[in-house]
Amino acid sequence: MIRRYLVHFAACAASALLFGCGEGSTADAIDRDTGHFTVNWTISNQRAANYCTAYDATGALIQIRNDQEEFVADIRVPCTQFEASIELPVDNYHATIVLVKEDGEAVGNRIDLGTFKVEAGDDIAREATFAMPPPRD
Numbered sequence: 001m002i003r004r005y006l007v008h009f010a011a012c013a014a015s016a017l018l019f020g021c022g023e024g025s026t027a028d029a030i031d032r033d034t035g036h037f038t039v040n041w042t043i044s045n046q047r048a049a050n051y052c053t054a055y056d057a058t059g060a061l062i063q064i065r066n067d068q069e070e071f072v073a074d075i076r077v078p079c080t081q082f083e084a085s086i087e088l089p090v091d092n093y094h095a096t097i098v099l100v101k102e103d104g105e106a107v108g109n110r111i112d113l114g115t116f117k118v119e120a121g122d123d124i125a126r127e128a129t130f131a132m133p134p135p136r137d
Contacts, residue, residue: 033089033090033119033120034087034088034089034090034118034120035087035088035090035118035119035120035121035122035123035124036085036086036087036088036122036123036124037064037085037086037088037093037095037116037118037124037125037126038083038084038085038123038124038125038126039060039062039083039084039085039095039097039113039125039126039127039128040082040083040125040126040127040128041060041082041083041097041099041111041127041128041129041130042082042127042128042129042130043055043057043099043129043130043132044129044130044131044132044133044134045129046134047082049079049080050135051132051134051135052078052079052080052099053135054135054136055099055107055108055132055135056101056102056107057079057099057100057101057107057108058078058079058100058101058102059076059077059078059079059099059100059102060076060077060078060079060081060084060097060098060099060100061074061075061076061097061098061099061100061104062074062075062076062077062084062086062095062096062097062113063075063095063096063097064086064088064093064094064095065093065094065095066091066092066093066094067091067092067093067094067115069094072088072093073086073088076100079099088118089118090118090119090120091117091118092115092116092117092118093115093116093117093118094113094114094115094116095113095114095116095126096110096111096112096113097110097111097113097128098110098111099130108130108131108132109130111128111129111130113126113128114126
């Protein structure tokens with residue numbers, strides 16, 4: 001649980017470094033060249049919480065790097081959310097996603113979400129399906 005808060009804090013801190021913080025004016029926010037990157041995922045083509053539970057997957061970890069392979073963001077959200085989004089500055093990126101247990105251990109394979117270019121105002125979406133057998137009742 002503490003790790004989840006630390007990851008969330010790290011993501012917030014990274015966001016502050018990328019986008020600044022404080023009492024910036026509305027004009028500053030409008031002038032910033034950013035776009036949104038959204039990832040949706042399923043397990044065996046299902047968006048069902050019992051699939052996450054069956055595989056002990058408490059979270060989904062999305063890792064984003066720029067085209068120089070520099071770390072940009074680690075986004076960890078609850079597995080049952082089945083969607084995550086982040087605002088990114090204009091640049092070229094590469095992303096992956098993996099389901100993880102509470103301790104960060106991977107559940108299944110890491111999925112390559114490919115490379116993408118963020119332009120100002122873009123809404124980029126990627127989908128991932130974790131191919132796992134349906135849970136037994």
